[in-house]
Amino acid sequence: MQIPYAKPSITQLEIDYVNDATSNGWGDQRNSYLDRFESEFSKHLGVGFAIATSSCTGALHMGLSALGVGVDDEVILADSNWVATVAPIVHLGATPVFVDVLRDTWCIDPRLVKDVITPKTKAIIATHLYGNLADMNELLKIGKQYGIPVIEDAAEAIGSKYLGQRAGSIGLFGVFSFHGSKTITTGEGGMFVTSDANLFERVLTLSNHGRDKNEKRMFWPSVVGFKYKMSNIQAALGCAQLSRFDSLVAKRQRVLASYKRAILPLGGISMNPEQVGSENGAWMPTVIFEEKSNSSLLIQSEMRQSGIDVRPFFVPLSKTGLFLSQKSSSVSKNLYDCGINLPSFFDLNEDEQKKVIEVLSLSVRERGKK
Numbered sequence: 001m002q003i004p005y006a007k008p009s010i011t012q013l014e015i016d017y018v019n020d021a022t023s024n025g026w027g028d029q030r031n032s033y034l035d036r037f038e039s040e041f042s043k044h045l046g047v048g049f050a051i052a053t054s055s056c057t058g059a060l061h062m063g064l065s066a067l068g069v070g071v072d073d074e075v076i077l078a079d080s081n082w083v084a085t086v087a088p089i090v091h092l093g094a095t096p097v098f099v100d101v102l103r104d105t106w107c108i109d110p111r112l113v114k115d116v117i118t119p120k121t122k123a124i125i126a127t128h129l130y131g132n133l134a135d136m137n138e139l140l141k142i143g144k145q146y147g148i149p150v151i152e153d154a155a156e157a158i159g160s161k162y163l164g165q166r167a168g169s170i171g172l173f174g175v176f177s178f179h180g181s182k183t184i185t186t187g188e189g190g191m192f193v194t195s196d197a198n199l200f201e202r203v204l205t206l207s208n209h210g211r212d213k214n215e216k217r218m219f220w221p222s223v224v225g226f227k228y229k230m231s232n233i234q235a236a237l238g239c240a241q242l243s244r245f246d247s248l249v250a251k252r253q254r255v256l257a258s259y260k261r262a263i264l265p266l267g268g269i270s271m272n273p274e275q276v277g278s279e280n281g282a283w284m285p286t287v288i289f290e291e292k293s294n295s296s297l298l299i300q301s302e303m304r305q306s307g308i309d310v311r312p313f314f315v316p317l318s319k320t321g322l323f324l325s326q327k328s329s330s331v332s333k334n335l336y337d338c339g340i341n342l343p344s345f346f347d348l349n350e351d352e353q354k355k356v357i358e359v360l361s362l363s364v365r366e367r368g369k370k
């Protein structure tokens with residue numbers, strides 16, 4: 001593809017940090033970048049604790065495990081989601097319960113959450129899809145009413161703010177992804193964050209193959225844990241990226257704003273919503289066609305033929321064939337049928353973005369004629 005849908009921004013700073021970790025980050029220095037990345041990330045987010053992991057999926061797996069989620073428990077999440085959000089629930093033997101998303105956030109609908117709460121409900125996961133923000137106040141209210149923790153899957157929401165608070169810092173815990181497509185990357189990687197000291201201690205033990213940090217005996221686990229550690233070399237990349245946070249996020253936001261300026265006037269299209277008082281980190285610019293004639297599949301294929309790597313909106317988990325007992329969700333299904341992710345990355349230049357806009361506009365007008 002001439003224009004990929006995502007790619008990281010790697011400068012000399014990232015290369016220098018990684019070279020330093022590779023050359024010197026061993027022995028006494030084996031955790032130097034890891035400690036720094038965790039400390040700077042927790043400060044950046046305004047939370048008490050952060051644990052760097054090999055993936056966001058691993059961070060979520062450990063967080064749910066630390067909450068005691070297991071067989072006979074239910075966890076509520078949005079039907080519009082990447083499969084990574086549901087996989088840890090299944091691995092723990094619990095039952096995922098899908099609910100539809102709101103049309104104006106593309107995130108979990110709090111009203112529907114209330115309808116599916118049972119005595120077995122152990123957690124509610126709010127995924128901030130494509131950097132859009134779930135209605136956290138409403139979800140926290142419901143969580144409080146029923147005594148159920150609300151968790152944030154902020155894999156896609158670095159840079160997003162909900163009423164002044166950074167996404168991922170609002171629920172009982174939050175998880176982030178640093179996959180290569182993300183605004184801040186460590187190649188693969190993730191982060192678990194919380195301000196709950198007890199939960200942090202439990203996840204820390206789980207993250208260290210079940211070894212309590214106060215255990216004096218060598219190789220002595222107290223529980224069966226996990227191995228989802230980030231490497232010091234990856235953390236070096238993360239430290240460099242985090243120091244460039246403002247410019248990395250600002251560029252994504254500029255890209256989204258330019259797309260909106262050019263594409264929304266075509267009519268019959270909506271793009272990533274932003275609620276009053278909230279800020280979208282703009283990870284993934286996404287268009288939703290309101291007209292049925294604007295077949296998303298055809299537009300995707302025409303854009304790919306022009307060398308532009310676009311992606312479909314996440315398929316609802318209930319439609320994947322993996323969760324046959326789940327009800328289907330009409331808003332999630334409609335977003336999948338009508339949604340396309342557009343390329344966005346730090347080095348996307350004006351000409352490239354112009355090309356994306358031109359090809360998309362032409363394709364939309366062609367569809368409109370038929």
Ligand SMILES: Cc1ncc(COP(=O)(O)O)c(C=O)c1O
Pocket residue numbers: 054055056057058081082084085127153155156176177178179188189190
């Ligand atoms: C919403 C959501 N949750 C979880 C993940 C999992 O992240 P990772 O690939 O780092 O495990 C992703 C990945 O992109 C995601 O989009």
